[in-house]
Amino acid sequence: MSEFCMATHTAGELRSSDIGQDVVLCGWVWRRRDHGGLIFVDLRDRDGVTQLTFDPDNSGGEAFHTAEAIRPEWPIMVSGTVRARPEDTANPNLPTGEVEVLVHEVVVLNTSKTPPFQIEDGIDTAEDTRLRYRYLDLRRPEMQRNLKLRNDFTFAIRSALHGEDFLEVETPTLAKSTPEGARDFIVPSRIQPGNFYALPQSPQLLKQLLMVGGVERYYQVAKCFRDEDLRADRQPEFTQVDLEMSFVTQDQVMAMVEHVLKEAFSAVGVDFETPLRRIPYWEAMDTYGSDKPDTRYGMHLMDVSDIFKASRFKVFAGAANTEGERVKCINAKGAGAWPRAQIDKLEKVAKTLGAKGLAWIAFREDGSVNSPIVKFFSDDEMDALKARADVEPGDLVMFAACARKEADEILGGMRCHMADALGIEREGHDFLWVVDFPMFEQDKATGRYSAEHHPFTLPVEQDIQLIDSDPLAVGSYTYDFVMDGFEAGGGGLRIHNEELQLKVLERLGFTEEKAREQFGFLLEALSFGAPPMGGFALGLDRVCMLLVGADSIRDVMAFPKTSSGSDLMQGAPSQVSSAQLKDVSLRVD
């Protein structure tokens, strides 16, 4: 390091083989203790920790004298000699634990006030305090590891894409506002008063235009922005690895993405076999109740409609005999032993998932059955159910009887809830594709159609004729990359034909005039020889969060914002001067 740094070594790299060497180290005082007339200092840098020893006899009096004064979090530079630690004081838990540096000289580079929290892993300091003093929080080894993993993963993705002749192209951050989708952040223009840029929600349209522009293989690690109400784990700005290819089929894009992700994950020590498993959308919904299933545990959804076709329990019989409805259940093993009061609380959970109530049967360990509904079941129904759901004592079977997708979503949500509640182990990582999403979904209340992925997705060719007559039956060339039960990425082929794009926009409620007003530049571009294209976007923050095992994406971002959108360290957002507002011809209401 010496050519580029005051230090000759990092605080993480000295080993027994370095004994006898003269070294210079730079870093922060982590811990200091006086013992037997000596002073010991743990010197910390981003690479590790090395024990420094100050010996008034061997170090020279000046260094020892300085060491008496130094305090935690002071940055210092020391020169000294590497020596073996006395055998009984070696620390096998520390990579540098066999050696110490006998300090000859120490330079205090700065002093430090006492930090408001410990610079240690696993602290339980309020997150607001950590964010207010983020520059201290980042010194904690686990935060350093998080930043490093994010860097390593991102660099590996870039290397893989570069190796496949993708060009990284920067698209503008000052873009055009499109009222579709989530809410835009808007940026007033000074030169054009009353007009606004918008920060992009994604580079979707611009990457399609790059394909029209002949770039053929594009990628970008792109900052995206959404002015949404921030749920626990959303950020107003987030990062996606965005890519697009021309002259491709769906299988070709998916193979490329697998290849790139395999290399990137491997670079951070996570390996998987390709091709990844592909689960069609409806299979994922019907089996896991989710289009982003975690398949590391069972508790599959079961269709028991056939069992209850003639049931005296009208709720089940009704659904079992209605076109488009289902009676489905899951079996949460172990929860059948829960006390009644705990089971009763599950109804509340089901209601947050859209259920009207929750039917359940607890099979007690003593062989008894506890349930508000079994009194309506015939013996045959009960036997068939037990066989289908593989019932044992201690099981809790929960039901949903309603429209297919609704039943799937309710039980899918209950499945996740029960996995957490029961503490089901989910070991390793779970990677898969969910494919073949429907093109459209319909809002029950308004009857309006929206795009399941987005309005630029290519419908399956033979279904195009159904866009007018049976839109919900129209499939699309789409694929979501699912990691550990999270939608970690998604993509699809795109429409490259102006007429078809207009047709889809019209199905989504646009008049041609409105479509041209909003997406005129895209429609025009498609008329100038747009090639077949498809692409993908990976949610980088989320993937890094899963890789480091953090609970929040905030832990893999250097300077995240709170749920009210505040940067507590910088104090943003903040008031601006009246001159700044006047510059952009605005007044606060």
Add this chain to the structure above:
Amino acid sequence: MSEFCMATHTAGELRSSDIGQDVVLCGWVWRRRDHGGLIFVDLRDRDGVTQLTFDPDNSGGEAFHTAEAIRPEWPIMVSGTVRARPEDTANPNLPTGEVEVLVHEVVVLNTSKTPPFQIEDGIDTAEDTRLRYRYLDLRRPEMQRNLKLRNDFTFAIRSALHGEDFLEVETPTLAKSTPEGARDFIVPSRIQPGNFYALPQSPQLLKQLLMVGGVERYYQVAKCFRDEDLRADRQPEFTQVDLEMSFVTQDQVMAMVEHVLKEAFSAVGVDFETPLRRIPYWEAMDTYGSDKPDTRYGMHLMDVSDIFKASRFKVFAGAANTEGERVKCINAKGAGAWPRAQIDKLEKVAKTLGAKGLAWIAFREDGSVNSPIVKFFSDDEMDALKARADVEPGDLVMFAACARKEADEILGGMRCHMADALGIEREGHDFLWVVDFPMFEQDKATGRYSAEHHPFTLPVEQDIQLIDSDPLAVGSYTYDFVMDGFEAGGGGLRIHNEELQLKVLERLGFTEEKAREQFGFLLEALSFGAPPMGGFALGLDRVCMLLVGADSIRDVMAFPKTSSGSDLMQGAPSQVSSAQLKDVSLRVD
């Protein structure tokens, strides 16, 4: 390519060695011509051009029939056999010029309207039209090359930094407004009405906070924003390669930057020797009249004050005898032969550079002298000047007599102007450092001090005592990277001590209260053990422009904005709905 693309080869890679192979190519129809009963199509993709031949006898009638219909800019897919071109039709200017593909099958992937301009290099289409149809402009081979060079250069920088253990860390785009420096773009917050984020002008403070946070080596290819009036070659958003290091000296940062830049430039075929030449600020100013000199040509500034100390020409004698002023000149060889009218126009140029007028002497080819001022010169003065300025027939000597820096800047500007006017060859690239900038500069009108680099720059240690008494004499640890006469990058060491930072801010006119209000988070961070640090930022757009030999940074950006800040393709900025304004509690005045 076939695993990831419909094509087996690109349109740029087929050679004689591929003759006999069956291939599939995808791309755009570039040119089409019918000749001797055959149809020839130049197929273009981003990699090159391949000649396709459609032969009604050999191609099958259907392919030939389709080929009759296809038009320029239609994307097509063809399969066929590589064969040698008849010898007299080989094209030695084309890498694929020895072969052609005899097409068996053609699939029209899309049609295209006729583009509004030719998809060719070197078109003279109005730039507004190119920007309006940027997706067509980008298809032109020279634009493809520009995007590829930018990608290759940027990737090489990243690789070099990654290899030196720098971590790429993303800093926020929604940041805090700081009224210092250029004008901010502001972004209204919806959740906190009346408050605003600002888009960052650079990650300067945040990268310093990352150093306080123990990151030690940081970099980012960072988007930066300035809401300035757009001169010919400014963009509201631009990109810089930003880096920062801890525990370093100035020489160590400079050595690292040289190492990284050497690798990156080498990756795009531009090599230079390190260490680069270092020119102190005042030497650059006095010799080239610029702190970003182009040293590929001479025309140095000469100090002739001593010659005119006793001159009858009062303007010169006055400056020559006044503390802090100078009489300086440059010799523009060749311009002495210009007609008087052309020489007279130079005064206008000098006035735009801050001169009150322009004194000059034209030494005519015939030995005569033309000048409005020589009548005041003694023979000795004339002889001394001729010797000092190495005067020959045909030379034009121009003077400035005023304060040192002013004289330097006027003649530095004239030097550049004359180099362009005389068409002086500047071969290859010119890389150097300008170092040792003064810490402060003073506004003549107001007497106020501003920071020559920025307020966070570390003053030279022994000069700190002069901050109050003689601020203009205070040096700083600073270095600008100069390429071909442009400031391509700059950096310095930073203040890592709260007290010194406050002292510098106070010299710049801040009260302590105001300093804490605006930079409180930085000052507080410095009090928690900030390490010594220094860094650098490279103007990526400008460097790429110089590398590809373009006249404007717009030619190395995919979607640049016009001088009024418009994206002509997307139509941004644009009006937003009243609902969007209401969301953020704003009204347009």
